[in-house]
Each structure stands twice: as C-alpha cells, then as structure tokens.
Amino acid sequence: MTWKQVFTSSVGKKLVMGLTGISLVLFLIVHAGINACIFADLVNPEENGEMFNKAAHFMGSTVLIRIMEIGLFAGIILHIAQGYLLTLENQKRRSVGYAVTYKDGSKWYSRSMGLLGTLILIFLILHLYHFWVSARFTGKGLEEEITYNGVVMHNMFGLMKATFTEWWIVVVYALGCISLAYHLAHGFQSAFKTLGVHNKRYNIMLISIGYGYSIIIAALFILMPVSFIMGWIG
C-alpha cells in the first residue's frame, strides 16, 4: 500500500477533494471576515474604508500570509484539476445512458457539482482579474495610494468602489456567489463524510452548520457589491 495507491484509489481521490475543499471553506471564512470590514462604513460614515484597507494591507504585507497564499493557490488548483478529472472519469463509468434518468433520490446541486464548480471558476477568473491581479501585478485602479499613520498602502476600498459601479458586474458576482452557495451546500457535508464522519450526532450537526455556512457566506459576499452600487457605503 503505497501513498500513491492510497491517493489514486476511488476513496483517496475523494479524500483529496474533501481536504482541499475544507481548506477552501476555512479560507472563505477569513476572506469574508476581512472583506466585511467594509461594513464599518455603515457605523462610521467618516471611515471611508480605513479598517478594510488596513486589514487588506496586513494580509498583503505579512510574510506568513503570503506563504499561506501559495498553499491556497495549490489547494484551489488541486481541487479544480481533481474535480474535473473525477467528473470526466465518473461519466465514463456509464457508456450507455438511461432513457429516463433517476432524479428523485438526490438533490440537483449534489449531482451538479462539476457544473457549479465551472460557474464558480468563471467567476473566480473575473474576480482575480479585478482585484488580485491589480493588487499584485498591474496596479490598475490602484494608482492613488493611501496613507494611514504614515504607512502607505493600496486603496483597495477605492478599487472595490470603482469596480462595483456597473450592474452587470454586480449581477455576475451575485450569480457566482449563488453558485458557490449551492456548491458549498453539498460540498461542506460531503467533505466530512469523505473524511469518515459517520456518527449520527456529528452528521446532523455538520449538515446544519453546512447549510448555515453556505447561506451566510454567500449572502455576505453578495451584500458587498450590492452595498457599493446602491450607495449604502463608499
């Protein structure tokens, strides 16, 4: 039993999906938490994104976080590549399809993880282009820097405000987040089952947490572009 055999078996491949999935679930908590700092503007109108800009600067300038970022990208790439490989492989396991397909026994989103994942990927590319590529490489939209207590940093709040001025972008972001919610609604609980959690008490707990997590994360993210375009903040 080599490690290669373990991770290329049908159970092992799922394990890779589950472990990378859970790491992405944890990442989303951090991502949503940092970004939610923009809502400080709701409480203090003079804020103008200060708390968010400082938080974003901390994430971008801390060595440990930058190392974790490499792990994050590795996790995302592994999750996507393995997801597509598994989807294609599984499809090949039924060469002749059914005339009438069986739909009652499972939820549509549990059967559509590949499709939902693809929608999220399309959204992710646009999203990375808007923010990550600008902040790391091109500096597009970030020409004017901002200074707090003598520390010069990117005005990411300003970039968000400038990005979410067109309705089509807000709609694409909302659709991306809805796809994410359904992907998580199945993925969250499925990941723990793949890791072997089968005790009834934990299962019930994880299913509830999974649904709650999916809805809260997606709602929080949708609220961000909506708040900008509606002029509630910024």
Place this chain on the structure above:
Amino acid sequence: MEHTHLNLTVKVWRQKNNQSKGQFESYPVKNISTEMSFLEMIDVLNEELIVDGKEPIAFDHDCREGICGMCSMYINGKPHGPWQANTTCQLHMRAFKDGDTVVVEPWRAAAFPVIKDLMVDRSAFDRIVQAGGYVSVNTGNAVDGNSLPINKDKADASFAAAMCIGCGACVAACKNSSAMLFLSAKVSHLALLPQGEPERHSRVLNMVAQMDKEGFGACTNTGACEATCPKEISISNIARLNQEYLTASLVADK
C-alpha cells in the same frame, strides 16, 4: 385494495448480446391483474411473445420474494421501480395506472455489461467480495459466537449492513455508477463485529482496490443509492468505509 385489470404499454430494452447495440421495443400488454407482480406481468408478456414466435425478454430473477437480489430492472427511471425499499419482484402492478407506458431498462454501468436484454453481468460484485468480504480466521462454533460481548447498537448496525442483497441498484442509481454503497455495506457488516476485526485493515484495502479494478466510479455522496436501495442500506456506511480505508492506509505496514 380494489382488484382491477390494466392495459399497458411496456417499452423495454432489447439487446441480442453484449456485442450488439440494442434498442427499445414497445409491446402492448392487456388484462393485467393489479395483484400481479411486475415479473409476472413480464412473464405474461413473454408467453405472448413466444406464442407469436418472437424471442422472449431475458431478465434475471430467482427467489421472487425480495431476498435474493437477482431481479434488476430499472423501471420508469428508478431501479426496482417506483416503490420505496422494494425489489422488482415485490413491485405489484397496482403501482401503475391503466393506460400507462412503462419504460424498462437494464442496470447501466460499464462494470455491469449487458448480457442480453435486461440481464447484466454482476460478477464484479462477486469478485469484490472474493477480495476480502469474508472472515478466514477461526471464529469457533455458535456457542463461542454467543459468548462474545458485542455492543447491541453495533450488532444492530452490522446486521442492518448485512441486509445488503448485492442487487446492484445502488450502482444503477448512482450518477457515477459507483459501487460504494454495496462495498460499504460489506465492509461495515464485518468491521463492526469482533470476528471481522483481525482482517479489518487488509479487507478494506483489498476490496477498494478490487472495486476500482472493476471500473466502478467514485462516490460523490449524492444519496441516490440510499434512496433506491431495496434493503435501505444507510449512506452512513460509506462514511464508515472512508474512515476504515483512511485508518487502514495510515497504519498499513507496507
């Protein structure tokens, strides 16, 4: 329930052998009693086909009392037909209405090649069991078995898993043609009992390896298998299988 008679159209998959392509054929069946089982309805249709000089429909069946796992028809988009926790032989014609068209297909999976018409080769399941679904250590006689202390909940869970009749409905229902529910039932059944303990690790590793070799898909926890299983094998067995596999691969010697 009122006893009536039905006239139906049966649209059934006909395939000469595992090399030929196969297609659907529609047959009218008349005056079918609602008290007949689905297989008896097919029997009536076959009698008529024979009288007409046509080839009867080949299908698997044996005990006709819901315990052997031989019958394997995918009826109107669900393995074993519309009823819950039910095998095709125990499906009665009262499940249908007069004038219905009933679509009957074989189990569809690359690992279950069609032999003829509705018959598929399920020997892959036998080979998975041969890979480790047994106890080869001396477990003594019945008295020894009774003297072993076993937690009642575990005994019940083991028995519930042992209910699996290996019909393959889980594979037929799964969008990935995964045999994970079947395998997990076989692994759980023995892993929960002290008699299964000595070979616990080698069993799960060998059985998963054989399942992959047979060409079944991987599990994505959709739950379709559990929903269609005639013996209501719980999907939590799959999570137990995952745990067994993970533990076994972590502590494996080689």
